Amino acid sequence: MTLLLHTWQFFTQHPGTIWRHTLQQLYLVAIPMSAAIVVAVPLTMLATRVRWLYGPVMGFANAMQTIPSLALLAIMIAIGLGIGVLPAVLALFLYALMPIVRNTYVGIMGVDPGVKDAARGMGVTSWQLLWMVEMPLALHVIIAGIRSSLVATIGFATLASLIGAGGLGSLIMEGMGMASNSIVLAGTIPAIVLAFLAEGLMGGLERALTPRGLRV
Amino acid sequence: MTNGEAILEFRGVTKSFGGRAPAVRGFTLSVPRGQLVVLIGPSGCGKTTTLRMVNRLIEPTAGAIWIEGRDCKTYNPVELRRRLGYVIQRIGLMPHLTIADNISFVLRFMGQPPAARRARAAELLEMVGLAPEEYLDRFPAELSGGQQQRIGVLRALAHDPDIILMDEPFGALDPLMREQLQEEFKRLLRTVSKTIVFVTHDMDEALLMADVIVLMKDGQIVQVAPPEDMLRNPADEFVASFIGRHRVLRQASEVSVADVMIASPAMTGAANGLARSLELMRRRRVNSLLVHDQEGRFEGVVRQADLQQHIEDGDQSPVGSLADRAVEALSPSDSGLTAMHRLLEHQRADSLPVLDENHRIVGLVTRGTLVGLLGDALRVASGVQDLNVADPTLPAPASGEMAP
Ligand SMILES: Nc1ncnc2c1ncn2[C@@H]1O[C@H](COP(=O)(O)OP(=O)(O)O)[C@@H](O)[C@H]1O
Ligand SMILES: [Mg+2]
Numbered sequence: 001m002t003l004l005l006h007t008w009q010f011f012t013q014h015p016g017t018i019w020r021h022t023l024q025q026l027y028l029v030a031i032p033m034s035a036a037i038v039v040a041v042p043l044t045m046l047a048t049r050v051r052w053l054y055g056p057v058m059g060f061a062n063a064m065q066t067i068p069s070l071a072l073l074a075i076m077i078a079i080g081l082g083i084g085v086l087p088a089v090l091a092l093f094l095y096a097l098m099p100i101v102r103n104t105y106v107g108i109m110g111v112d113p114g115v116k117d118a119a120r121g122m123g124v125t126s127w128q129l130l131w132m133v134e135m136p137l138a139l140h141v142i143i144a145g146i147r148s149s150l151v152a153t154i155g156f157a158t159l160a161s162l163i164g165a166g167g168l169g170s171l172i173m174e175g176m177g178m179a180s181n182s183i184v185l186a187g188t189i190p191a192i193v194l195a196f197l198a199e200g201l202m203g204g205l206e207r208a209l210t211p212r213g214l215r216v
Numbered sequence: 217m218t219n220g221e222a223i224l225e226f227r228g229v230t231k232s233f234g235g236r237a238p239a240v241r242g243f244t245l246s247v248p249r250g251q252l253v254v255l256i257g258p259s260g261c262g263k264t265t266t267l268r269m270v271n272r273l274i275e276p277t278a279g280a281i282w283i284e285g286r287d288c289k290t291y292n293p294v295e296l297r298r299r300l301g302y303v304i305q306r307i308g309l310m311p312h313l314t315i316a317d318n319i320s321f322v323l324r325f326m327g328q329p330p331a332a333r334r335a336r337a338a339e340l341l342e343m344v345g346l347a348p349e350e351y352l353d354r355f356p357a358e359l360s361g362g363q364q365q366r367i368g369v370l371r372a373l374a375h376d377p378d379i380i381l382m383d384e385p386f387g388a389l390d391p392l393m394r395e396q397l398q399e400e401f402k403r404l405l406r407t408v409s410k411t412i413v414f415v416t417h418d419m420d421e422a423l424l425m426a427d428v429i430v431l432m433k434d435g436q437i438v439q440v441a442p443p444e445d446m447l448r449n450p451a452d453e454f455v456a457s458f459i460g461r462h463r464v465l466r467q468a469s470e471v472s473v474a475d476v477m478i479a480s481p482a483m484t485g486a487a488n489g490l491a492r493s494l495e496l497m498r499r500r501r502v503n504s505l506l507v508h509d510q511e512g513r514f515e516g517v518v519r520q521a522d523l524q525q526h527i528e529d530g531d532q533s534p535v536g537s538l539a540d541r542a543v544e545a546l547s548p549s550d551s552g553l554t555a556m557h558r559l560l561e562h563q564r565a566d567s568l569p570v571l572d573e574n575h576r577i578v579g580l581v582t583r584g585t586l587v588g589l590l591g592d593a594l595r596v597a598s599g600v601q602d603l604n605v606a607d608p609t610l611p612a613p614a615s616g617e618m619a620p
Pocket of ligand 1: 239257258259264265266
């Protein structure tokens with residue numbers, strides 16, 4: 001009980017600190033996620049057209065996800081990026097790629113071949129096929145990929161403070177250094193809330209973007 | 217076929233997919249405006265490949281296809297496809313679009329305003345008796361397979377193309393639904409005059425729909441003829457066997473007993489013992505045997521019940537003594553109709569032997585045979601599905617063992 005009380009006190013006494021760390025955390029998630037979406041979705045779409053691309057793209061993304069997250073951070077330092085926000089963002093970006101690549105590919109390739117054949121036979125161009133048939137039908141699958149990538153990234157971002165990137169992780173580290181459980185909790189609770197919020201939001205988005213014709 | 221006003225012409229079209237024998241070889245055909253041409257043949261004979269070369273989803277390796285006096289290759293493929301209609305077995309409606317948007321899919325790419333597209337969709341729905349207000353805003357997944365393919369056909373008509381390509385459009389539907397759509401489609405075609413290339417592997421469907429049937433085998437055309445001509449004058453053995461039962465069973469009156477009889481009925485020699493004859497019946501799974509003498513001449517019919525009775529009574533006489541001679545017989549040249557009449561007259565007999573002029577047994581006609589004959593005749597005449605009439609008491613027509 002006293003722990004919760006102390007935590008509450010920390011929240012009310014240092015709203016600025018909490019807010020700053022949360023905002024940092026948001027950046028740490030938003031920047032690599034945006035980059036991952038912007039890179040992975042178009043690249044994978046291209047790979048559905050230029051088949052040989054898929055192997056290398058998926059292989060790379062897979063490797064990045066397979067490397068243990070701490071090791072990935074260590075590699076950033078080892079390759080000379082040092083510590084701070086930049087190596088953390090890069091590591092998070094690499095880590096976020098795989099679920100997006102996988103779901104984009106599966107989503108687009110999974111569109112009924114009959115539907116694609118009919119569309120082509122009716123004279124849609126390759127781009128129209130992508131935008132007006134494959135994308136609408138694959139979108140909810142792609143969003144599901146982004147969702148799992150996002151949840152993983154939020155978790156991983158907490159570790160990024162280990163290489164000096166700030167965020168809620170650094171609040172937790174600080175608390176542990178001072179053997180103050182209330183400060184640890186003050187970092188942990190917003191991190192958890194963020195994760196659930198992201199999960200909930202993305203779930204809603206996924207449902208909203210499932211075409212009505214696929215929901216009946 | 218005349219070269220009259222050909223809207224579509226195949227000129228020595230060949231397609232190879234590398235290495236193996238070409239999928240389509242030297243395909244030459246001209247399709248007059250307004251005709252429904254059916255491409256038919258066993259699976260893998262190149263029907264789909266031929267069809268998809270018309271709208272350039274597949275490019276020929278050699279030869280050319282001309283549409284309205286112009287080589288296909290001179291059209292932009294996308295433009296070309298928008299001049300054609302395309303219906304496939306997998307239907308391929310866009311699941312995320314409403315029925316209205318599905319039907320008018322091509323119109324959207326042709327830049328028609330939404331209101332006009334919707335109006336066209338409604339008009340087409342009415343043509344097949346579907347209430348527009350009920351269907352326009354629904355999604356494909358809410359419709360049955362039959363309804364979905366109706367929409368698939370309407371979609372191909374939306375932009376009023378002159379030529380429609382159909383690849384086994386009704387192939388995935390259950391028999392009842394298929395028949396219904398075939399009829400409906402024929403009716404629809406009377407109101408919209410179109411040139412149609414229709415692929416099927418179902419001879420019933422071909423006979424029902426075709427103005428001209430193109431029978432293919434191993435990528436080549438075997439015969440091109442209107443249904444009636446193909447039935448009466450098949451070009452070769454392959455054609456005959458592909459349409460075989462239809463040719464033979466066109467009409468019961470045209471069919472001879474020789475065409476429909478069981479050529480190797482279950483028989484037993486008159487000198488054979490009773491038990492041996494009974495065993496023969498069991499093996500052939502029949503309940504009567506034709507009894508013949510040493511020269512193969514008809515001696516009579518012996519029935520299972522009689523045999524069993526006499527065996528139980530300890531009768532040691534040969535089977536010939538039990539043969540019922542008071543049975544009417546048919547000749548191979550009698551018509552199927554005659555056979556039917558005789559069987560109906562003789563309520564007691566469920567089969568009649570077929571004898572040549574020397575009274576030798578050449579076959580057997582059962583009620584089952586004739587029901588099959590009637591069924592086929594009806595089916596050919598009206599497109600009704602296979603009734604699957606099977607008679608378990610029929611002797612197996614294959615293995616023709618003749619007991620000495
Ligand atoms: N894309 C392809 N690549 C290689 N072979 C093909 C391809 N499409 C069809 N074939 C071959 O060409 C032949 C004819 O196929 P198809 O036209 O689909 O026959 P059908 O429609 O009469 O069943 C088959 O042997 C098939 O395996
Ligand atoms: Mg086919």
